[in-house]
Amino acid sequence: MSDIEAFRCETRAWLEANCPESMRTPMPENEMVWGGSQVEFVSQDQRLWFERMRDRGWFCPDWPIEYGGSGLNAEEAAVLEAEMRRLRCRPPQINLGIWMLGPLLLEHGSEEQKRRLLPPMARGEVRWCQGFSEPNAGSDLASLRTRARLESDHFVVDGTKIWTSYGDKSDWMYALVRTDPDAPKHQGISLLLIDMHAEGVSTAPIDLIGGKSSFCQVFFDGVRVARENLVGELNAGWALAKRLLQHERRAMSKFGEISLPTHFDLLSLLREYLPEPQGRAEQALHLRAIRCRMEEHAFELTQRRMAEEMRAGQDGSDLMAIMKLVHSEQEKEKFEVLLDVLGLRALGWEESSFTDQELALTRAWLGSFAQTIAGGSSEVQLNVIAKRVLGLPEAGKGEAK
Structure with missing residues (x-):
């Protein structure tokens, strides 16, 4: 057995033994655990999962051990991610510092800043x-x-x-x-x-x-x-900001894996509210829903492939603008489809005659519009893609517009 297969078996066994069953379910927004000095848990299983992953060093598995990670190499980190996905493990915590600032400090922070700031971040102690x-x-x-x-x-x-x-x-x-x-x-x-x-x-x-x-x-x-x-240097923050925004776009595209898509399963809701489509309108809605889910699946596969390529040393940072753009637009389209699937059941706000899921979906539909703005609007992402990915000329500099 190769070293990586041995690591896979060990990781799979550890996750099976340490991830509570309730932490292998879709994660509603109100059950997200945000790391920080005032971390809160809604269940004992959440606390156990948080503490076990923290003590294992797997909040930041590919960070160096001296900065609070567990020192996994790129291939091992990919195995851990794949095994967590296979078991449908919830992320033990949400922490923007780990996703955005931490990678920037690893690249551009002073040694003093890394040793002072990264270990508490990696333990989920700072929000x-x-x-x-x-x-x-x-x-x-x-x-x-x-x-x-x-x-x-x-x-x-x-x-x-x-x-x-x-x-x-x-x-x-x-x-x-x-x-x-x-x-x-x-x-x-x-x-x-x-x-x-x-x-x-x-x-x-x-x-x-x-x-x-x-x-x-x-x-x-x-x-x-x-x-x-x-x-970094005084007055040299703009270059750092652009680099951090690349990490942010990656986080924004990844965030969808653990938030909106998981606790509103499009196809299961389709089966629940429109099990047997009647007429052309409902049949067309079924096709929209299936197309939407296929596009989501394609996005998920592309995301995994890009993650593998980046771990292998390829620089996909500029492509994060594409992933952020596609994901946020897909989310908006998904909720439009879900709203049509629910029909009148999507019109509730606080009324007791609607289920909690129906009320939550209506609010999430409204929130989906913010996803096309947060982390850089879709229009800004298109400009970034045109300039940095496609290499198109900038308007106003003498080139064709």
Whole structure:
């Protein structure tokens, strides 16, 4: 038996013995476990799964051991992912720091930052949020105005961020700030790590149409940030931001595996609400649903193939824009189909005559529109794909438009 097959057998046996049966089921949004200083569990099985994976070092299996991972190589990490998928294991925690900031620190952080920040992140002890967008700097991110002026050994931060996911529940933020207001807008930006409990930081939740408030506006009023929390060079944060956004697009496309698609199974709902289609309209709806599921499956296979290629050393970072675009548009289409499948049963809001699943689906349909904006709008992704993947010329520079 080869070493990798021996590892597969060992991994399969460990997961079988340590992943509770209830953690091998689709994961509703209200049962997601977010790592952080205030981690919460709705069941003992969630706690056990979290603690066992944490102690195994499998929150970040391919990170070096000295930074809190378990040091798996690319092939071993792929085996672990495949075995978890085979058993339908839920992710033991959701942690944006691990998905986005952690990989950036591994590439560009100082050795001190890696040893200070990565191990707590890898243990699920710190919850991170992202401070990029501002009220007047959305798609044109580089026009941000939150300012950080350097005073001796610390920065003083003033300004505001918006659409900050779970900013009111996070421990730390990785934020873009303007450190040289006189420089060209792409050259005067730095990446700072900000303690969300520091004096001068406040948050205000933003109500969304679906009735859930995961977004916040965050305000900074004279917040002091130690210079050691500057990532990379001063005024060189734009390149880091672009790299982090590549990790974000990958996370956004991956996030769908463990959130919306899993607890609204399109084909099972089709069988439940339209078991025997009558007439051309219902038959056409069946075909739409089947086509939608086939496209989802194709996306899942492509995602796995890309993950394998990236583990083998191929750079697929620019392709993440395609994956994010396709996934968010697929999700929106899926919920349109589901709404049509449920018909009048999709019109509930809080009424007791509707099931919890029907009420949740209606709200999730509204939330699906946000997926085409969060992490970069579909229009922005198309621009990224045109420029970085297809190599098309930019408009306004003398080339054909």
